[in-house]
Amino acid sequence: MIDALIFYMFACTCVASAVLVITVRNPVHSVLFLILAFFNAAGLFVLLGAEFLAMILVVVYVGAVAVLFMFVVMMLDINFVQLRQGFLEYLPIGGLVGLILLVELITVLGSWVVKPISGTNDTLHTMGSISNTHALGHLIYTHYVYLFQASGIILLVAMIGAIVLTHRNREGVKRQTINDQLRRNPSNSVELRKVEPGKGI
Amino acid sequence: MAEAWDTHIWPMTWMVIKIFAIVIPILISVAYLTYVERKVIGAIHLRKGPNVVGPFGLFQPLADGLKLFLKETIVPSGANRGVFIFAPCITFILALVAWAVIPFDQGLVLADINVGILYLFAISSLGVYGILMAGWASNSRYAFLGAIRSAAQMVSYEVSMGFIIITVLLCVGSLNLSDIVNAQKHLWFVIPLFPMAVIFFISTLAETNRHPFDLPEAEAELVAGYNVEYSAMTFGLFFLGEYANMILMAAMTSILFLGGWLPPIDMVPFSLIPGPIWFASKIAFCLFIFLWVRATFPRYRYDQLMRLGWKVFLPISLTAVAIVSGVLVGFDLTPIQNR
Numbered sequence: 001m002i003d004a005l006i007f008y009m010f011a012c013t014c015v016a017s018a019v020l021v022i023t024v025r026n027p028v029h030s031v032l033f034l035i036l037a038f039f040n041a042a043g044l045f046v047l048l049g050a051e052f053l054a055m056i057l058v059v060v061y062v063g064a065v066a067v068l069f070m071f072v073v074m075m076l077d078i079n080f081v082q083l084r085q086g087f088l089e090y091l092p093i094g095g096l097v098g099l100i101l102l103v104e105l106i107t108v109l110g111s112w113v114v115k116p117i118s119g120t121n122d123t124l125h126t127m128g129s130i131s132n133t134h135a136l137g138h139l140i141y142t143h144y145v146y147l148f149q150a151s152g153i154i155l156l157v158a159m160i161g162a163i164v165l166t167h168r169n170r171e172g173v174k175r176q177t178i179n180d181q182l183r184r185n186p187s188n189s190v191e192l193r194k195v196e197p198g199k200g201i
Numbered sequence: 202m203a204e205a206w207d208t209h210i211w212p213m214t215w216m217v218i219k220i221f222a223i224v225i226p227i228l229i230s231v232a233y234l235t236y237v238e239r240k241v242i243g244a245i246h247l248r249k250g251p252n253v254v255g256p257f258g259l260f261q262p263l264a265d266g267l268k269l270f271l272k273e274t275i276v277p278s279g280a281n282r283g284v285f286i287f288a289p290c291i292t293f294i295l296a297l298v299a300w301a302v303i304p305f306d307q308g309l310v311l312a313d314i315n316v317g318i319l320y321l322f323a324i325s326s327l328g329v330y331g332i333l334m335a336g337w338a339s340n341s342r343y344a345f346l347g348a349i350r351s352a353a354q355m356v357s358y359e360v361s362m363g364f365i366i367i368t369v370l371l372c373v374g375s376l377n378l379s380d381i382v383n384a385q386k387h388l389w390f391v392i393p394l395f396p397m398a399v400i401f402f403i404s405t406l407a408e409t410n411r412h413p414f415d416l417p418e419a420e421a422e423l424v425a426g427y428n429v430e431y432s433a434m435t436f437g438l439f440f441l442g443e444y445a446n447m448i449l450m451a452a453m454t455s456i457l458f459l460g461g462w463l464p465p466i467d468m469v470p471f472s473l474i475p476g477p478i479w480f481a482s483k484i485a486f487c488l489f490i491f492l493w494v495r496a497t498f499p500r501y502r503y504d505q506l507m508r509l510g511w512k513v514f515l516p517i518s519l520t521a522v523a524i525v526s527g528v529l530v531g532f533d534l535t536p537i538q539n540r
Binding site: 002026028029032035051052055056058059062063064067068070071074075131132133176178 | 209281284314315316319320322323326327329330333334337345348349352353356359375376504508
């Protein structure tokens with residue numbers, strides 16, 4: 001019974017915060033609700049017995065991705081009055097996109113068949129003594145090793161692409177070269193000169 | 202009724218009692234950590250430190266706490282009220298919930314979960330939110346700059362911390378914290394993985410925003426960084442959270458590298474001392490280094506901090522993962538054999 005209660009708590013909070021992400025006016029609040037939604041999804045993973053996935057979800061999405069979102073969103077300077085002005089102009093296009101998405105979702109969900117007995121979520125508990133992490137490692141690094149490596153390469157390409165797109169050589173920037181600084185000594189940086197009075201160097 | 206007592210109410214009550222048995226000692230040690238910090242730094246500066254309130258100034262932390270408690274909580278008029286109040290709470294809560302998985306002795310742990318170290322890592326990576334929210338909600342430039350610095354800093358050092366944790370996990374073969382400690386029965390990991398231990402410790406300094414990486418609250422440039430606008434107990438919660446995080450990071454270092462509750466040699470004079478005392482003394486040792494570093498080193502400049510994180514620690518720890526796994530496989534030392 002307590003399991004069910006906790007499940008409904010996580011599920012309700014997850015859905016509610018997901019709705020709030022798109023309805024809240026302030027973008028920072030919306031990122032905060034997004035984080036809450038991630039958190040509750042992690043809680044649902046724990047209830048399913050997928051503890052490794054839950055922790056990775058928190059580490060990657062909440063600990064890294066959402067921090068970057070926050071970082072960007074916090075620096076935006078948003079004028080709320082201006083934001084509301086174009087609402088009616090964009091309503092037809094927005095409504096059309098929403099309608100198409102709704103139709104797609106209905107067609108996808110309509111073809112779903114619900115399993116007769118879906119009350120017990122023991123699919124992940126049946127692996128016996130092997131822990132979650134070991135089981136995942138076995139699968140990823142034996143059966144799916146090529147797919148795993150392929151996804152790694154895709155990520156690498158994306159990363160290099162992002163660097164190439166944003167990197168530019170700026171002129172006139174004084175860069176600090178630590179090695180040059182360490183190599184400096186009095187013989188090559190200090191010079192003693194005899195200055196004659198009234199002449200200067 | 203009696204059945205419900207046995208199955209639901211009593212286990213819950215027992216759990217609450219256990220939680221208090223962990224939280225209250227932590228709060229007391231947080232209070233006395235501030236005292237020890239002032240005493241240690243005083244000794245290093247050839248001063249006396251707090252010595253007026255009570256014998257040897259021992260009641261100083263209580264007096265400070267009382268002072269903070271009785272002051273007025275001021276919310277700036279331009280602040281985002283909800284987030285402003287929530288930020289210190291989240292810092293404090295995150296500093297405490299992580300202790301749920303810390304093992305104090307064999308079997309003496311609140312939640313002995315399989316992915317303990319990942320849980321710790323996840324919780325410590327969330328610590329940045331308290332600071333980010335505080336900096337943004339304060340609606341003040343100093344606070345905002347502090348928050349931005351802190352976010353970049355914590356995200357950078359987490360990466361190398363993660364890789365160092367992986368090197369330890371390669372030697373253990375489990376993510377459970379008790380297993381990590383038990384794997385150090387014969388040899389603490391600080392000996393074979395000494396460079397990693399040093400880098401991990403420095404990363405924890407950056408992760409807790411302590412000297413010499415305390416740029417988020419650099420008082421000389423940002424007044425007090427992210428917590429300029431906070432007063433009274435809201436500031437107090439930040440303060441408690443920061444020190445509780447220091448103790449947590451010291452506990453993490455001692456579990457990963459100093460053998461947790463295990464004595465240095467499993468022989469009579471050492472093994473007579475109970476495990477929790479060994480654990481506490483290791484935490485105290487790490488905390489002493491935290492304070493020592495604070496009194497000794499000047500603050501890093503921001504670009505140098507980033508350089509250290511990304512260009513020095515990250516390559517070293519990444520190489521260490523490759524070397525450690527290579528050695529383990531090459532000499533057939535892997536903790537988990539093929540099944």
